[in-house]
Amino acid sequence: MSQSATAAHPRLTDALRGQPxxxxxxxxxxxxxxxGIGLVDPILNVLTESLGARPSEATMLFGSYLGVQVVAMLLTGMMSYRFGTKRTLIAGLVLIVVAAGLCALAGDIQTLIWLRAVWGMGNAFFIATALTVIVGAASGGQQGAILLYEAALGAGLAVGPLLGAVLGNVSWRGPFAGTAVLMAVGAVLCAVMLRKDEGRSARQPIRLIDPLLTLRNRNLLLTSIGSAFYTAAFFTIIAWAPFVLGEGAIAIGFIFFGWGVCVAFSGVVLAPKVAAWLGERGGAIAAVVLYAVLLLAMATGIKSVVVVCVVLSGLVSGVLNTLFTGSAMSAGTGLRAVNSAGYNFLRWLGGAASAILVGHIATWLGSMSAPFFVAAGCCIVAAGLLLFRQAEAAADPRTVPAGAAAIGAD
Structure with missing residues (x-):
């Protein structure tokens, strides 16, 4: 392992030390x-039974959430400029609190779908802004900050299904109510403890179209599109595996808890090692091909194989989440908020398309395994895009090296 690689990708213990x-x-x-991403997983089968919903309607709880989140991502930079980072972040948290609380009171699947759309808008305001805050405020450099962000992602993905399983075993309304309470705590903490926003004159103006314009950077564009195809595969597992397994809330919850633990562990422990061995792009290419192999194994429909592959896919996802985010943030040359919004717009667009179409793909092709085959194909496309970006980066000496903190200051 080279010294430069170690510096570019610090260990989690180094990233945790001395943070404000x-x-x-x-x-x-x-x-x-x-x-909120994995919270619904354990109760998908319960919802279809309790509310008389079809699987394609239940997966829309992901689709509406991600679809609105994708569009709202374009607003985050402009919101941060007009109202300040802290206000934008807190506004997102408040929207999530309201939407999750109302979900607990809903009486039909259509109402839940619309409320999840509001939830997605709140998540968009929060996610892109949170990445900007953490990267801007963290000590130890950009890669350490991204490691912290991905650690939070992994922890949330692990705890969400567990909370959904425990509370969902009592009532499908429980996970929504529990999330509303926890998010309210987070909103209060952010309101009290985050520093006050600077005046607008101290911030660079950000237009609505800027997140799309930043994608004119070809490295950022290729990485973002590749991430979109990978995220489509990622959400195929989240949204469709529960229906293939056909188990109750507790069983599904603990399977995806194991998956989430693997995401958290690999995102902060394995990803830096993979990046040091193969580089960000090379590591992402190897990992996304392995992801395709796991999806093809899931397509066998054998329950024990699906369970094992779901959990193992968490290890690969953790690596991919960290490497894609690091590569995208290093590729951009504009403001962090704009780069983050542009990257997340395409990243979550892939997830939204997957969540909306996954149930229909199974119906159209007449097979419960069909979504896994399609997702494996998405992974191969992602690998191809990354290969193209790698070759282009090597040929262009002006390209920022992977891991370099070459993004504009806020």
Whole structure:
């Protein structure tokens, strides 16, 4: 392992050391926000039974959430400029609190779908802004900050299914109510402990179109599109595996808890090692091909194989989440908020498309395994895009090296 690689990708213990309270408070809120992704997993089968919903309707709880989140991502930079980072972040948290609380009171699947859309808007305001806050405030450089962000992502993905399983075993309304309470705590902590926003004159103006314009950077564009195809595969596992397994809330919850623990562990422990061995791009290419192999194994439909592959996919996802985020943030040359919004717009667009289409793909192709085959194909496309970006970067000496903190200051 080279010395430069070690410096570019610090260990988690180094990233945790000496961080200001702003980072810790934002990371705590991020854990709760990311819980919302896997929270619904354990209760998908319960919802279809309790509310008489079809699987394609139940997966829309992901689709509406991510679809609105994708569009709202474009607003985050402009919101941060007009109202300040802290206000934008807290506004997102408040929207999540309101939406999650109302979800606990909903009486039909259509209402839940619409409320999850509001939840997605709140998540968009929070996620992109939180990444900006953590990268801007963390000590130890950009890669250490991204490691902290991905640690929060992994912890949220692990705790979400567990909370959904425990509370969902009592009532499908429980996970939504529990999230609303926890998110309210996060909102209060952020309101009290984050530093006050600077005046607008101290911030560079950000237009609505800027997140799309930043994608004119070809390295950032290729990385973002590659991430979109990978995220489509990621959400195929989250949204469809529970239906293939056909188990109750507790069983699904603990399977995805194991998956989430693997995401958290690999994102902060394995990803830096993979990046040091193969580089960010090379490591991401190897990992996304391995992801395709796991999806093809899931397509066998054998329950024991699906369970093992779901959990193992968490190890690969943790590596991919960290390497894609690091590579994208290093590729951009504009403001952090704009780079983050542009990257997350395409990243979550892939997830939204997957969540909306996954149930229909199974119906159209007449097979419960069909979504896994399609997702494996998405992974191969992602690998191809990364290969193209790697070759282009090597040929262009002006390209910022992977891991370099070459993004504009806020």
């Amino acid at each position: 309270k702003t980072v810790w408070v934002t990371a705590f809120a991020a854990v709760i926000a990311f819980m």
